[in-house]
Amino acid sequence: MVENIGMKPSRRGFLRTALAGGGALAVGSTAARAEGDPVILEPRPWNQFLGEGVDARPYGFPSEHEAHVRRQDVPWLTADPISSVNFTPLHELDGIITPNGLCFERHHGGIAEVDPAEHRLMINGLVDRQIVLTMQDLMRFPRENHVYFLECAANTGMEWAGSQLNGCQFTHGMIHNVMYTGIPLRLILAEAGVKPSGSWILVEGADASGMTRSIPMEKALDDCLVAFKMNGEALRPEQGYPVRLVVPGWEGNMWIKWLRRIEVGDQPWHHREETSKYTDLLADGRARRFTWEMDAKSVITNPSPQAPITHGPGPTVLTGVAWSGRGTIPRVDVTLDGGINWHDARMSGPSFNKSMHRFYFEFNWDGQPMLLQSRAHDSTGYVQPTKNQLREIRGENSIYHNNGIQTWAVDKDGRAENVEIS
């Protein structure tokens, strides 16, 4: 049903493509066929008249033609918009870096608007010195830069019982991937001096939810960061300005925003966000706790329900993102026929540990319906499972950690739909 799987460019292919392009133009405009394209034949305003000066946009925004590229919320998901979530428009993005203004938000007490001059970070508990650090103090520690994904534990959680939301923004958009600049948490803990009995930390936010999570000391000393920049600029208020915790590869809830306190203890605290929430109920009525790592996962972002194929048959670019909380993504497989046959996707761009990876698969679409899936492999050898494989182990009520393979059904008109298949 699809010709030239894994299409390679060739002279014949190029000629056929050029012909197909000419044909599409002719269908779109008979005037263009007769005399030429008016956008070429007649000057556009931007050809003739002056644009705005360099003083017009001290902090720039995207083109007005990109106004549809925006975070979206789903009002019925939560009781109110304060303790709620919105979604990154994955279907409109490319590469691996999420623009700061489009990074999904998840708050439990709304956006805390913190004055950095009044922000303090306290280290207390089982330490040699209980200390207080100002933002100015933090700026004097050695810094590191890392690109990491932050995925909400509940990403794809609405899909446990079946296909619900129609678009990868909604099914997979509780994720963003940015470059963080921050201080290794171990340096800050060393400044206070962790006592030998200190085996856990409690991290706490300054917002009205007083968000807290327990983190084992081994992780705290490994790769956690106290970050103050994302993609080169200060954190956005909705991402924890002026300072947040970065917990690479682990569920987003633990990335405490507006971080104001770290307590060192000798056991976990079992607070609300690690008992009532962020525990995974299984079919037998028992629940997993401390399910920290986000397993390998991927999604095709184009084509997808919000990004249909509009160009008709012929050369088609399939693309998506993959990530793993346990390492890198050396390989992604894609299928066009619902998993009967799989093909190697082409990875493009940098491959960072616990970061998003971009994949592409170029093919000639013959205009017939397709069932698209992607399957991530991570650097530990883990292969992304199907949703049914996960349900066999966990049932349908675990809410969190749904990394099952996503299927898009593309019809003959290029429209895509979120479906499940046999």
Add this chain to the structure above:
Amino acid sequence: APTGGFGLGRLATVEEVAAWDIDIRPDGQGLPDGSGDVWTGEEVFVENCAMCHGDFGEAVGRWPALAGGLNTLERDDPVKTVGSYWPYLSTVYDYINRAMPFGHAQSLEPDEIYAITAYILYVNDLVEDDFELSRDNFLTVEMPNSQNFYLDDRAETELPLFRQSPCMSGCKESVEITMHASVLDVTPDTDEPAAET
């Protein structure tokens, strides 16, 4: 000499640590002096909590239910409440103290929180109506679901299973669509941007 080597920051005062270090653990660490009984708890609850959580913790609208749901965790539609799901009473005290009432956090006194906690136990049929909760008897309360949580076991139950080399061609005889998102039709309209808020 500073422990860490940079000599950054300053020592926290006792008062500063006391002001921010409000966390409570299952072993009772962090619990303040105080007590409160079920009847007092009902009064405080009705005044501060019932408009969202209902007079008996049954919930109003989409707000969280705090009571009920006992023995529903194996059902298709489990009702996860303090009584049916939460493993530790310390979490109830800690969370009410740090984050409730929603929109006016950290406004209640220790005696009020002990009383609310006692009332939540009562509406979950876990104590009698004359029960008084205090720092002294806090650890005697065991939550019904406390034994049903276990550590992440994916390393044993999932990782070996999912680390097998997958099929690449001729993997199935046929494929059928079994579920459509468009049938539910609950996705927000994405053609027009949502109104500015």
